[in-house]
Amino acid sequence: MKTPFHRRRRAVVSLLRETKASCLLITNPANWYYLTGFTGESGALLVSQKGTGLVTDGRFMVQAHEEATGIRVRQQKGSLFESVGQYVKDSHFSQVGFDPSQLTVSQLQSVRGATGGRSQWLPVPGMVETLRMRKDAAEIAQMRKAAILAGEVMQRGIRFLKPGIRELDAAAEIEYQMRKLGASGPAFETIVAFGERAALPHARPTSKRLRKNELVVLDLGVILGHYCSDITRTAFVGRATRRIRTWYQAVLEAQTAAIAAAKNGASCGDVDAAARQVLKGYRLGHLFVHSTGHGLGLEVHEDPKLARGQKRHLEPGNVITIEPGVYEEGIGGIRIEDDVVVHADRTEVLTRAPRDLIEI
């Protein structure tokens, strides 16, 4: 029986034929999980037509043998990259592909040194990431579960909000609920921002307490069965002012427009522009200080990027966030974020939680 891991390794081998490399060095944990199922925290993978080898240290040997079937596992001696070099030498690989955005200058130097200059090192950027962008049916089913779970956690988080609690309390409660509902953990540090702190798109929870007439931004995601979700909702404690209502309406319309634009074949830059256009119409374009969204999967930030001028076209199986927002110092911020999957003929919103302005 062939596992998805086996099939994916075959896809790498087939892509390698289009390059000059005879094997590919993989150092990103999400990539080696994608290709082998190995969940250890340190190691390096070498995929070639002759088979796949994993080098890891003593802490992860048992795990490697249990999780990664159909590949060779070798325990590192000395530093990881010296051992990888030795493996390359022993396997007589003369052309090794590596991802220049994932190997540090000193790792490349060390692995090069260990092969004694007998191998050529070729930049092969983003090969596994390209495969990972197109999720298969099983991955989408898993991400749907992760997204639904995030929506449920969001609703519990919102119910927990009341004047007097600290941002840290809300973050603790939210991450506790994630685990209670079965997540293996948060996909990223949960963002809880009250009042003026909501003007920081990536605020870290502090001991600030929630007061009346403040905005609340909750941005959270879970990892479930290795896959991430990511959702944001904005609430107001009390009755929102007219300005807050207008801003909220603008962000919601921007998000709706971007979701509608996120179709199979659309360019990523056009999806970003759809959100930006709406906010410009409200004269709020200058308050939208980040991009519209990002790919989501084994990592919480993956390709494709939904940002200004991105020319890549959406394809079936792409899972992305759509998360426009507006931010003003001294006032706060509003962001609404959902996860969507692009199908051949439609776009499905994976996260399920009401999107109207929440007044507490």
Add this chain to the structure above:
Amino acid sequence: MKTPFHRRRRAVVSLLRETKASCLLITNPANWYYLTGFTGESGALLVSQKGTGLVTDGRFMVQAHEEATGIRVRQQKGSLFESVGQYVKDSHFSQVGFDPSQLTVSQLQSVRGATGGRSQWLPVPGMVETLRMRKDAAEIAQMRKAAILAGEVMQRGIRFLKPGIRELDAAAEIEYQMRKLGASGPAFETIVAFGERAALPHARPTSKRLRKNELVVLDLGVILGHYCSDITRTAFVGRATRRIRTWYQAVLEAQTAAIAAAKNGASCGDVDAAARQVLKGYRLGHLFVHSTGHGLGLEVHEDPKLARGQKRHLEPGNVITIEPGVYEEGIGGIRIEDDVVVHADRTEVLTRAPRDLIEI
């Protein structure tokens, strides 16, 4: 009034004089926090005699202005490393130091390209890490609090253990207690390993349930005021067998010996050897599959490394973990870990929790 950040930047400038570089590029978040107080998640810092500049994106501009005083903040245009290159060009830096273990091959290429070949790029490894190894009194005071908090969480975690709970439940409870006690979060993914899974030194919590006559390894740490702690305890559900008792005694003696060896001036390799020697005496040396410990601070793994053959000598202000263990497939594992700080004339154990075998 000069902040510690200011003093540390001056130390970097003074170390730079011993190199050919006129400025240092810093891309590791822990390093830029150490030098400026900036807690954003994306950016790059350039420290030179002419002052310090931070390049970051729109999401972190407000935060940068609030947190990082006495430095220039510039918003990135295009990619981060293009903007850094532009900054280097505008500042007429001709020799830029960078850490080859922290810059990827493509980041170096991108920043080099953006300066149009007018700057020389010099590898300057580990300069800020070297400063960070010697914690000052305020840092040690903060780490003492983080260590005590971890000990308290450990004791709550142990009280939570009972047959039938899942590893994931214990991890959720532990991380919830961290936050309740004031931590900003876990320093790393909490390790909860029951029974045979305790043979994996870095097991991730699963839905496995705790049964009678099983070992339990809990390895946890908190972040408090930006600094990390790290503690491990091993428990047994029921009355431990003679073998488990002997193994536990061996690990405890190994840890005690390593703590005694961890004195100002001792070599890191000798501390590792002290633990290894004891386990060898028990004929358990082959089951100790990792190194004895690691530095701890703003990051959970820092220099110095306490591993075989490490020649670096311990100095006052070094904070390290001491964590020998034994692991056997099919049986489980035992690990005991505490954090210690090296003073000029003594070594202080920061973590406070009983170290005897816990029987539940």
